[in-house]
Amino acid sequence: GNSVTQMEGPVTLSEEAFLTINCTYTATGYPSLFWYVQYPGEGLQLLLKATKADDKGSNKGFEATYRKETTSFHLEKGSVQVSDSAVYFCALGAIQGAQKLVFGQGTRLTINP
């Protein structure tokens, strides 16, 4: 079946540091890949997505590239801010129909000023 594995957290960085959160997946077919973010006390929000191999999703300075050869979708940001502190979830699933998304276990990110 489909599954998603993300790097264990928590991750603590200083402001303006470079961020990478690793995400790898196993899947049948050609799913879409997503990163969701959960800010403290809130529900999850879609951060970015990619629907096919070599697509790059980007939003708010975050980027992730759909790498079919390495089955990866690592999240990166060149210069993090304190406001980026949150829990980040990698997920995969079909973008059409009512199929479920499969989430990774989440990575808590804390940015210190």
Place this chain on the structure above:
Amino acid sequence: DTAVSQTPKYLVTQMGNDKSIKCEQNLGHDTMYWYKQDSKKFLKIMFSYNNKELIINETVPNRFSPKSPDKAHLNLHINSLELGDSAVYFCASRPTTGKLFFGSGTQLSVL
């Protein structure tokens, strides 16, 4: 406001009680979900309904019963609550194509 709203935000109850969590979306979406987020932040799907029809039912104890009176509502009823049910429960909805919209969560604490 257009949103996915769930109530209550916090729910503290004793073991053995029966409780319900309500979810409503005014986004016109066809599909709604319940996810459970455990203490380690792991998020697992529990149920999904499409136009009031159950389409996803993961391995969840049958003490958990979803109810969808119409496509804008998906309530979660839990019988005989156990300590292990303590978690944050998220409702979500999505259109036929597109992203999930999540509610802000219900933190359930079973004492």
